[in-house]
Amino acid sequence: MEAVDWENSLGVSSxxxxxxxDTKYEDDxxxxxxxxxxxxxxxxxxxxxxxWINEMGMAEVVENKxxxxxxxxxxxxxxxxxxxxETLFLMEIGALLLLDDNGTSLSLNDIYAxxxxxxxxLFEVYRHLKSLGYIVGRHGIAxxxxxxxxxxxSVSLQCSPQSSEVVNxxxxxxxxxxxxxxxxxxxxxxxxFDVYLPDSKFRKSSPGxxxxxxxxxxxxxxxxxxxxxxxxxxxxxxxxxxxxxxxxVSFFSFNEEELPILP
Amino acid sequence: MEPRWxxxxxxxxxxxxxxxKIVSQLQSSLIQSDAHGLLTGCTVLIAVKxxxxxxxxxxxxxxxxxxxxxxxxxxxxxxxxxxxxxFSLKCLKVVGDDKCxxxxxxxxxxxxxxxxxxxxxxxxxSHLRVKNWVVKSGLNYxxxxxxxxxxxxxxxxxxxxxxxxxxxxxxxxxxxxxSDIHCTTRVSGSVVKTLLVLRITNNGNDVASPSCLxxxxxxxxxxxxxxxxxCREDNxxxxxxxxxxxxxxxxxxxxKFTQKHDVKLKPGLVGIERGLSLVSISLVFALISFIVSRWxxxx
Numbered sequence: 381m382e383a384v385d386w387e388n389s390l391g392v393s394s395x396x397x398x399x400x401x402d403t404k405y406e407d408d409x410x411x412x413x414x415x416x417x418x419x420x421x422x423x424x425x426x427x428x429x430x431x432w433i434n435e436m437g438m439a440e441v442v443e444n445k446x447x448x449x450x451x452x453x454x455x456x457x458x459x460x461x462x463x464x465x466e467t468l469f470l471m472e473i474g475a476l477l478l479l480d481d482n483g484t485s486l487s488l489n490d491i492y493a494x495x496x497x498x499x500x501x502l503f504e505v506y507r508h509l510k511s512l513g514y515i516v517g518r519h520g521i522a523x524x525x526x527x528x529x530x531x532x533x534s535v536s537l538q539c540s541p542q543s544s545e546v547v548n549x550x551x552x553x554x555x556x557x558x559x560x561x562x563x564x565x566x567x568x569x570x571x572x573f574d575v576y577l578p579d580s581k582f583r584k585s586s587p588g589x590x591x592x593x594x595x596x597x598x599x600x601x602x603x604x605x606x607x608x609x610x611x612x613x614x615x616x617x618x619x620x621x622x623x624x625x626x627x628x629v630s631f632f633s634f635n636e637e638e639l640p641i642l643p
Numbered sequence: 644m645e646p647r648w649x650x651x652x653x654x655x656x657x658x659x660x661x662x663x664k665i666v667s668q669l670q671s672s673l674i675q676s677d678a679h680g681l682l683t684g685c686t687v688l689i690a691v692k693x694x695x696x697x698x699x700x701x702x703x704x705x706x707x708x709x710x711x712x713x714x715x716x717x718x719x720x721x722x723x724x725x726x727x728x729x730f731s732l733k734c735l736k737v738v739g740d741d742k743c744x745x746x747x748x749x750x751x752x753x754x755x756x757x758x759x760x761x762x763x764x765x766x767x768x769s770h771l772r773v774k775n776w777v778v779k780s781g782l783n784y785x786x787x788x789x790x791x792x793x794x795x796x797x798x799x800x801x802x803x804x805x806x807x808x809x810x811x812x813x814x815x816x817x818x819x820x821x822s823d824i825h826c827t828t829r830v831s832g833s834v835v836k837t838l839l840v841l842r843i844t845n846n847g848n849d850v851a852s853p854s855c856l857x858x859x860x861x862x863x864x865x866x867x868x869x870x871x872x873x874c875r876e877d878n879x880x881x882x883x884x885x886x887x888x889x890x891x892x893x894x895x896x897x898x899k900f901t902q903k904h905d906v907k908l909k910p911g912l913v914g915i916e917r918g919l920s921l922v923s924i925s926l927v928f929a930l931i932s933f934i935v936s937r938w939x940x941x942x
Contacts, residue, residue: 512871578875601821604809604842604864620869623821631869632824638863639802639839642775642792643661 427477428470430462432486437494439467439478448475451515451582455524463518464499465506467491472507501624502572505594508629513578519571519593523584569595569602569621571614592620594631607634644837646792647799657793662702662775666732669698673734679744680725680737685757687725687737690715703777703794704728721780722754722761723768730853731769751853762850762859763808763843770841770861771804778804785830790839802839802865803831809844828868838866 428449430439441453441460448470453460462470470476471488478486495503509516517523574590576582593614595602602610602621610619620631648654672695680687688708691699696716699705704727705720720728728735729750736744745753754761768788771778777791781803789800805827807817818824818840831838842862848855 509871513875514871577877600819601824604807604840604862623824625821630825631871632828633865633867633869634840635865635867636862637839637865639771639774639776639790643658643663 421473424474427475429477429479430467431479431481432467432491434481436461438463439476442479446475450584454517454521455584457525464491464494465503468495468503469507469510501598502596504624504627505596505622505629506573509573509575509594515576515579515582515587517574517576517587517590519574523587569597569606569610571610571619572596572622574617575620590617593617594620594622596622596624602634604634611636644801644835646801647835649797649799653797657797662777662793665698665702666775669695669702669704670732670734672698673728673732678735680720680729680735682725682737682739682745682750682753685722687720687722689718689720689735691718692716701794703779703791722758723765723778726750726754726761726765726853727769727772731773748852752851755850760806760808762845762856763806766843766856766859766861767804767806767841769856784834784836785827786838789836800836803827803834803836804839804841807840807842809842824866828866832868840864840866 424446426445428445429442431442432439439462441449441462444460449460452466452470453462455461462476467476467478468491471478471491478491480486506516571593573594575592575594576587577591595610601623607619607621618633618635620633623630623632646654648657673691676692676695678689678691678695680689689705693716696707696718699718700707704724705718708717708719710717725735725737729737730747737750738744739753754765758764764787768778771788771790777794778788779791779795779800781787781789783789784803786803787806788804790802790804791800792798805817818827828838840863842864844860844862845855846858846860848858
C-alpha cells in the first residue's frame with residue numbers, strides 16, 4: 381500500500397530525474413529522498429520516537445535520531461511536536477516509531493486512519509516537496525516560539541506548572557489549520573505551507589522568510605480575484621498554486637506582470 | 644524566457660527599425676490615400692497600393708489576398724485589426740453594404756453584432772498593440788492571440804495570450820477547470836511560449852459606444868507550471884541572494900579556520916605556514932623514532 385503510493389508520487393517527477401542526478405547534495409539524507417526509487421529508501425536502524433497525542437492531533441517527540449528533526453517539527457516550551465503530515469512522512473520512510481498513550485507502537489495503518497477529509501491532499505503536497513529536499517512548514521505557524529513577538533509571554537508560561545496546557549492552547553491553533561482545511565468551501569484557495577529552499581544551515585530559531593507560500597484549492601482552480609486576495613495576505617512572498625489529483629501534485633504560478641513597452 | 648530571434652543579427656535589425664515607426668508610416672500612408680475597407684462578415688477587405696502592401700506586411704496587419712488585379716493589392720483584416728486602424732489610428736474608413744462610411748459607434752456595434760465578446764477582445768488587442776507588440780491570431784496554439792516582439796519573420800512569438808472577460812455575467816468561461824490550465828500551459832510550453840492571461844474588467848460600463856474602452860481595466864498575468872524539482876537552487880529566485888550567501892559561507896569558514904588553528908590569516912602565507920609546521924612536526928617525529936630505535940638496538 382505505502383509502496384504503491386510512494387511510487388505514484390514520484391512518478392510525477394520521473395521525467396526530471398536526469399536533472400536531479402546533476403545537482404549536488406550536502407545532506408546524504410536528501411539524496412535518498414530525491415532519488416525516487418523504492419529500493420533506495422534508506423534503511424534506518426535508529427528510529428526517532430514520538431508519542432501521539434490524539435487531542436492535539438500531533439506527535440510529541442520523545443527521542444530524536446538522525447538529522448531530519450532539524451527541519452521538522454515545531455518547538456514549544458522546549459518540546460518538539462510533529463504535525464500529522466510530518467508524522468506520516470517520517471513513518472512512511474521508516475524514520476519514526478510512534479507510540480500511543482499506553483506505549484504500544486502505532487502502525488502506519490493507524491496513522492493513515494487519522495487522516496481525514498482534505499488533509500490527504502495536504503499530505504501529498506507535503507511529501508512531494510519534502511522528498512525533493514525542501515523545508516516545509518505550516519503557513520503562518522512559527523517554527524519555535526523563541527525569537528517571535530510572543531517571546532516574553534512564552535517564557536513566563538514556560539515556568540508555570542501547567543506548561544502542558546500552554547502547549548495544548550497553541551496546538552489548538554495549529555490543528556485548526558487542518559480542521560479549517562476540511563471545512564473549506566469547494567473552490568476556496570488557501571495558503572497551506574511555507575516552503576524554504578533546501579538549506580543545511582536552516583535554523584528553526586531564525587528561519588527567515590520562506591521562499592514560497594503554497595496555496596491549495598479544493599475543486600476548481602482559484603479565480604483571479606481569489607489570487608489577488610491571497611497575494612495581499614502573503615505580501616512579497618511568491619505564491620505557488622497547487623493542484624492534486626490522482627496522486628499527482630502539480631504547481632503553477634499566476635504572476636502579475638507588465639509587458640514592456642517596445643520601441 | 645528570452646526572446647527567440649530567428650537569425651543572427653535579427654535583434655539589431657529589429658532595434659534599427661522599431662515597430663512604432665513602421666506603424667506610424669503605415670498610418671500616414673493610409674491617411675494620405677484615404678483608404679476604405681469593406682466589411683463582409685468577420686473580415687474587412689481593403690485594396691491598397693503596392694507601397695502600402697509592403698507597410699501592411701511589415702506592420703503585420705491582415706493577410707494578403709492573391710488576385711489577378713494589377714493596380715491594387717487586396718488585404719483581409721480581422722475585426723480587431725480593422726477597428727484598431729479605424730478607431731485608434733484613424734487611418735481607415737469602413738463601409739458596409741450601404742456603401743456609406745460608418746462612424747466609430749456604428750462600426751463598433753457592427754463588430755459586436757458579428758462577435759459578441761468583441762469589446763474585451765479589442766481591449767486586449769489594442770492593449771498590446773499600443774505597447775508596440777505585434778499581435779496575431781493564436782488559434783494555431785489554442786489561444787486567442789500570440790504576441791511578437793517584432794515582425795514574425797524575425798522573432799518567434801513570446802506569449803500565448805488568453806482573453807479573460809470578467810464582467811457582471813460569468814465571463815467567457817476561459818480557464819475554469821484545472822484541466823484547462825494543464826492543457827493551455829502544456830501547449831504553450833511545448834511551443835516555447837509563456838501563457839499570458841489578460842483579464843479584462845469592464846467595470847460595469849455600457850458597451851453602447853467605444854468610448855467605454857477607456858474605463859476598461861486590463862491586468863496581465865503569466866501562468867507557468869512550476870517544477871519544484873528544478874528550482875531547488877537559490878539562483879532560480881535571485882542571483883544576488885546566492886552570491887550573498889556564498890560570501891557569508893566563505894566568511895564563516897574563514898572564522899572557523901582561524902579559531903581552530905589559531906593562525907593569523909595573511910593571504911598567501913597561510914599555506915606556507917601550515918606546510919612548514921607540518922614539515923617540522925614530521926622531522927621531530929623522525930628524529931625521536933630514530934633515537935628510540937638506536938637506543939633500543941644498542942640495548
